[in-house]
Amino acid sequence: MSTVTEAPPASTPKAVPPRHTGRLAGLLGALAPRARLLGIVGGIVAILGSQLPWATFVLNQGAYPELATLPFGFTGFRLHLVILGLAAIVVAAIRVPAADRIVRNLGIGIVAVAVINGLYITVEGGGLGAITAADGAVAFGSVVALIGGVLAILGGAAGGAERRPELDWKLPLWVEWLLLVVIYVLMLLVVAAGLTSGGQGGVVNPYSGAVFLSFLGAAGGAFAGLNASGLLGYVATLSERHRVFSVIVLLIVALGLPLTSAGTEYWMTVASNIGVYAATAIGLNIVVGLAGLLDLGYVAFLGIGAFVAANLSGATASAVGIHLPFVLVMVISAVVAGIFGAIVGSPTLRVRGDYLAIVTLAFGEIFVRSAQNNIGGLTGGANAIPNIPAVGVGDFRFNDSITIGSVQLPSGVLYYVMIVLLVAGVMLVFGNLKYSRLGRAWIAIREDEDAASAMGIRTGPIKILAFLLGATLAGLAGAFFAHKTGVVAYDSFRFLESVTLLSAVILGGMGTIPGAVLGASILFVLPEKLREFSDYRLLIFGLALVLIMRFRPQGIIADKHRRAELAEEPEDAAKEAPGALPTRVEP
Known part of the structure; x- marks a missing residue:
C-alpha cells in the first residue's frame, strides 16, 4: 500500500517570469531589474530617432516630405514613432497593470515602423546611397528608432509575463454611453486616417503604399498594447452590456464616413x-x-x-x-x-x-x-x-453628388x-x-x-x-x-x-x-493600398495572411467557441509557483 503526500497549496503569483532557455534566459534575467528603465529609454530613443535624418536626399518635393532631410516635423511615420514612444515612456514610468506586455507590444510597433520605412528609403534611394551621401553625411534615424524599439521589447520581455487584467468598471449609464460614442468616433477617425494615408483617394502618389504599411505597423502595435492592457476587452464587455445602443451608434458612425477625410x-x-x-x-x-x-x-x-x-x-x-x-x-x-x-x-x-x-x-x-x-x-x-x-428616384440618381446645407x-x-x-x-x-x-x-x-x-x-x-x-x-x-x-x-x-x-x-x-x-474590409483595402508594389503586392498580401494565421489562428475577432478550441492548455500552477513542492509518492 502506498501513500501520497500532497504538496502544500501554493499561491498563484501575479506575474510569471517568461520561460526561455539558454543565453536568452540569462540575458533577460540580467535585464529584469532594469526592465522599467529599458522601456523608458526605448521610448526616448524612438522619439529621438524620429527627429533625425532618415535619408540624405529628397525623395519627393511634395508627396512625401517626411523622407527629406530638413526640416522635420510630427507628420507621417515620424508622428507614429512619437506616439508609440510617448506611450512606452508613460506606461513604463507609472507601472500600469500588465505594463511589461504593453511596452513589449509598443516596441514591436516601433520596430515595424522603423523597418518598413528604413527598408523603403534604402530601396528607393538605390541602396546605401539613401543613408550615406558622397560628402560623408550619414542618415541614421531609422537605425536609432530601431534600437529604441528593440530596447522597449527587451524591457517588456525582461519584466515578466503579467496576465492581462480583466477590467469590469461599473460606471453610470450616461457615462458608459458617452464612452462608447467617443470610442466609436475615434475608431472612425482612425479608419479614415488609414484609408487616406499617403494621399487622398484618386490622387496618384507613388509612396502611398509605404505610408499605409507604416500606418498598419504603428496601428498594430498600438492595438496590441491596448489589448494587453485589457481596455479592448473592456470595450467589448461594454458593447455587449449595451448591445442595442452600440449597434445604433455603430450604424450612425458608419454613415458618418463621408464627412471625414475619406469622403x-x-x-x-x-x-x-x-x-x-x-x-x-x-x-x-x-x-x-x-x-x-x-x-x-x-x-x-x-x-x-x-x-x-x-x-x-x-x-x-x-x-x-x-x-x-x-x-x-x-x-x-x-x-x-x-x-x-x-x-x-x-x-x-x-x-x-x-x-x-x-x-x-x-x-x-x-x-x-x-x-x-x-x-x-x-x-x-x-x-x-x-x-x-x-438606382434613382424620379430624375435623381444615386450616383449623383448631393449638397446638404453648406456640405457637398x-x-x-x-x-x-x-x-x-x-x-x-x-x-x-x-x-x-x-x-x-x-x-x-x-x-x-x-x-x-x-x-x-x-x-x-x-x-x-x-x-x-x-x-x-x-x-x-x-x-x-x-x-x-x-x-x-x-x-x-x-x-x-x-x-x-x-x-x-x-x-x-x-x-x-x-x-x-x-x-x-x-476580414472583407482588410482583404479589399490591402490590394488597393498596395498598388505601388505592383510586382510584390501578392507576395506582401500572402505574407500578411500567413503571419496573422500563425499568431492569431482563431481570427482577428474570435468567436468564443473557436477561442476555447484553440486556447493553449493551461500549465500546472504548481510548476509556475515559486517554492511549490512536488508531489511525492512513497512506497
Missing part, C-alpha cells in the same frame, strides 16, 4: 464594394463558420444575383428586356440565388469534407464557364451586360448609405440565426455531425438550409453590385474571388459578425 468619390466607391463583399462574407459565414461546410464556389451565388438583376433592370444588352423596380429586383435576385443554393446543397447529404469542397468548386467553375459562353443569352458572354441603369457630399454617397443599411440588415439576420435553435444545430453539425445526428438533429435538411440562406444573402449583395457598378461580367466571379471571400471569413473570425466584415 471622396474614390473611397465611396471602394467602401461600397467593401460592403458588397462584407454582406457576401456574412452569408458565407453561415455555411463555413456556423455549419462547417467548406464551400469553394460561393462567389457563384453573388454572380447569379448580379446577372438576374442585370437582366431585370432594363439594361440595353439584357435578353429579357424588362425593367422592374429596384426593390423587386433585389428580392427576385435573392430568391433565385437561394434556389440554386438549395440545389448545390443537396449533394451535402452524401458527401463531406474534401469531397464537398470539390462539389462546390465544380459548381463555381460550371457557372463561370456558362457565363463565359453566354448560355441562353443571359450573361452576355465576353461582352458582359453593360449600361445597367443606376461626393457622388456615390447614397450607394454607400444603401450598402451600410443592407449590411446592417444582414448582420441582424445573422445574429438572430446564430443564437436560434437553427444556429445551434449548425454549430452542433460543425463540431460533430455524427453526434448531432445521434442527438436527433436532422442534419440533411439543416445543411441545405445553410446553403440556401447563405446563397440568398449573396444574391441580395449581387443585385446591389450590379446596379452600383453598372456592368456585370463573368470575370468578376472567378475562383479567386471565392478564395478571397473564404479568406475573409477565416481571417476575420469564423462564426462572428464583426469578423466577416473586418
